[in-house]
Amino acid sequence: MASVEQTDGTGPSGEDGVRRRDFINIAAVSFAGVGGVAVVLPLIDQMNPSADVLALASTEVDLSAIQPGQAIKTTFRSQPLFVRQLTAKEIAEADKVDPATLRDPQTLEERTVDGKKQWLVTMGVCTHLGCVPLGAGEGENRGEFGGYFCPCHGSSYDTAARIRKGPAPKNLEVPKYSFTSDTAILVG
Amino acid sequence: MSFPWAEQYTPKHPVMQWVDEKLPLPRLVYNAVGAGYPVPRNLNYFWNFGVLAGLALVIQIVTGVIMAMHYGANDLVAFGTVEQTMRDVNAGWLMRYAHANGASFFFIVVYLHIFRGLYFGSYKAPREMVWLLGLVIFLLMMATAFMGYVLPWGQMSYWGAKVITGLFGAIPVVGEPIQTWLLGGFAPGNASLNRFFSLHFLLPFVIAGVIILHIWALHIPGSSNPTGVEVKGPQDTVPFHPYYTAKDGFGAGVFLIAFSILLFFAPNFLGHPDNYIEANPLSTPAHIVPEWYFWPFYAILRAFTVDFFFIPAKLLGVLAMFASILLLFFLPWLDTSPVRSGRYRPTFRKFWWILLGDVAVLGYCGGAPAAEPFVMISQIAAAYYFAHFLIILPLIARFEKPLPLPGSITEAVLATYGKTDGETAAVPAE
Numbered sequence: 184m185a186s187v188e189q190t191d192g193t194g195p196s197g198e199d200g201v202r203r204r205d206f207i208n209i210a211a212v213s214f215a216g217v218g219g220v221a222v223v224l225p226l227i228d229q230m231n232p233s234a235d236v237l238a239l240a241s242t243e244v245d246l247s248a249i250q251p252g253q254a255i256k257t258t259f260r261s262q263p264l265f266v267r268q269l270t271a272k273e274i275a276e277a278d279k280v281d282p283a284t285l286r287d288p289q290t291l292e293e294r295t296v297d298g299k300k301q302w303l304v305t306m307g308v309c310t311h312l313g314c315v316p317l318g319a320g321e322g323e324n325r326g327e328f329g330g331y332f333c334p335c336h337g338s339s340y341d342t343a344a345r346i347r348k349g350p351a352p353k354n355l356e357v358p359k360y361s362f363t364s365d366t367a368i369l370v371g
Numbered sequence: 372m373s374f375p376w377a378e379q380y381t382p383k384h385p386v387m388q389w390v391d392e393k394l395p396l397p398r399l400v401y402n403a404v405g406a407g408y409p410v411p412r413n414l415n416y417f418w419n420f421g422v423l424a425g426l427a428l429v430i431q432i433v434t435g436v437i438m439a440m441h442y443g444a445n446d447l448v449a450f451g452t453v454e455q456t457m458r459d460v461n462a463g464w465l466m467r468y469a470h471a472n473g474a475s476f477f478f479i480v481v482y483l484h485i486f487r488g489l490y491f492g493s494y495k496a497p498r499e500m501v502w503l504l505g506l507v508i509f510l511l512m513m514a515t516a517f518m519g520y521v522l523p524w525g526q527m528s529y530w531g532a533k534v535i536t537g538l539f540g541a542i543p544v545v546g547e548p549i550q551t552w553l554l555g556g557f558a559p560g561n562a563s564l565n566r567f568f569s570l571h572f573l574l575p576f577v578i579a580g581v582i583i584l585h586i587w588a589l590h591i592p593g594s595s596n597p598t599g600v601e602v603k604g605p606q607d608t609v610p611f612h613p614y615y616t617a618k619d620g621f622g623a624g625v626f627l628i629a630f631s632i633l634l635f636f637a638p639n640f641l642g643h644p645d646n647y648i649e650a651n652p653l654s655t656p657a658h659i660v661p662e663w664y665f666w667p668f669y670a671i672l673r674a675f676t677v678d679f680f681f682i683p684a685k686l687l688g689v690l691a692m693f694a695s696i697l698l699l700f701f702l703p704w705l706d707t708s709p710v711r712s713g714r715y716r717p718t719f720r721k722f723w724w725i726l727l728g729d730v731a732v733l734g735y736c737g738g739a740p741a742a743e744p745f746v747m748i749s750q751i752a753a754a755y756y757f758a759h760f761l762i763i764l765p766l767i768a769r770f771e772k773p774l775p776l777p778g779s780i781t782e783a784v785l786a787t788y789g790k791t792d793g794e795t796a797a798v799p800a801e
Contacts (some may be wrong), residue, residue: 260557314655336741
C-alpha cells in the first residue's frame, strides 16, 4: 500500500498536495485521541469519594441531652462537628458585637436557624489549617472570647464561633442542616 | 556520549563477547559507570553525593518493599500492622527504622547535592537539563516522602495529610473539589490511605527512571568539576572506574557509618512522639509540624499572615511555597555569569553562604511554633530567598569581576599539588 501511495503520491490528491491518506491519518489519530480522553475520565473520577463515603454524607444529631451551656462533639463527613446550646448570656455577648468590626462579618442570626438562636451548629475544623479547636469538651480552654480556641496557632472564636483573634481567616463553618423535630437535626 | 579518548569495552571471555553481540548491557554499564566514562581528575568529595543519593534510594526501595510485605493499607489496621512490624516481625524494627531514617538521609545527601550544584554552577550550560531533571526528582521525592509519612496512620500522619491536602483547598473555586478528589473523601480516610500506599510504592520506581535520564543528560557533556573549566584533553580526565568508584566507595562508607549511628542509637531522634498515637480525627496534636526536610518550605508557607488585596493570606502562602521550588527551574537563565564555579566568583560565593544560612533559618522557623518572633523571621528569610534568585544573582552576574580562570583542569590541579615535584608543566594562571 505504502509503495502504491508513494508512486502515485500526486495522483488522487490533486491541486494542493492533500492526499487521501492525510484524511485517514487525522481521522485515526482523532478517533484514538477521543478514545484516550474517554478512558482517562474514569481513571480520574475513581479518585473522587466513593458511594459508601457519600452515603455517610449526612448525620442525624439528637439534641435532647444537651443542656444550655453544654456542647457535644460528633462527626459529620468524618470531620468533627460541634453542637452547642448557648446560654442567654452567651447569646447576649454574641449580639453585643457590631458585625462590621469582625474579620468575617456575620450575626448570630445568620449563623443559626430562625427561632432556634440558642442552637449553634458548626464544624469543629479551624479555618486556618484544619485543626480541631478546643472548647466543646467540659473544662477545655475556650479562649478569651468564650467560644472556641484552636491550640495549633492560637485562633480564638467567640460565642457565635466567629473568628476574633489569630490567623484563621473565616468563622467556623456552619454546615447545611435542618431541624427534623424540636430535639433533632439532620446535618448535610 | 563520551570523549574520544574514552577506554573501549573489549570483552575477552567468549561468553561476554557472545552477550555483547546479543544485548550489550555490560557495555552500557562499562560506558556509564565503568572505565569507559572519563571524568575530570579533580572532583572533590562534594561530588560523592549523587552516588550517595542513589545508594539512599536503593536502601529505601529494599526496606520499603520489605515493609510492604508486613503492612495493611486499611485505616482500621494500618497503625497496628506498623506496630506489629516493629514488635513481632523478625528484624521488622530494623526495616522500619532504616526506612524512616533512610528518608532523612536521602534528603540530607540530596540537599548537599543541590547546594554543591549551586556553589559550583553545575546548573549552567551545557548541563541545564541535568539540573531540571534533578529538580523533577526532588519534587517526586517530596511527594513520595509525604505520602509515606501518612502510611503509619499516627496522629502526625493524619494531621499532616489534612494540612497538606488543605493547601490545595486554598486555591479559589476548584480548591475544595481538588482536595476532596485527592483524599477520596471529605477528610483523610481509608480511601486516602490506600491511594497514598499505592503511589508511595510506585513513585520510587518513577524516581529511578528519572535518575537514569538525569545521568544520561549528565553524560552527554560529561561531569562538571570544581574549577568549572571544561575538559580540554585526555590529561584532564581519569576513568570513572577505578578512580571514582573507589572515591565513592569511601564516601559510601562514611555515609553508612553516619546512617548507622542514627539508626541504631537514636532512631526516633528525627521523628515525632505524636506519631506513635493512632490517628484520631477528633483531636489535633498541639504542634503539627512536617518532617524536618520540609521545614524551609513550611516556613515560607506560614510566612504569609496578611491578605494582599483580594488574595487571601493562605493562598499566598501556598503559591509562595510552590514558587520557591518552581523558581529553581529558571535558575540556569537567572544566573547569566559565564563563570561556573564559586571558586572564581568572590561576590557570588559570599551570597551563596548567605543563601545557605537563609535556608537554615527558614528550616529552623518551619519547625518552630507559629508565633513571634519566628513568623517575622520567616517573613524576612522568605523574602530574602526570593530576592537571592530573582534580584541578587542576576545583579552579581552583571557587576561581579570574576577571578582569572585556570587554563585547564590539569593546570589548576598542578598549581595546587604539582609544585613539590618541581612540575614544569604547572603554570598558574595568575
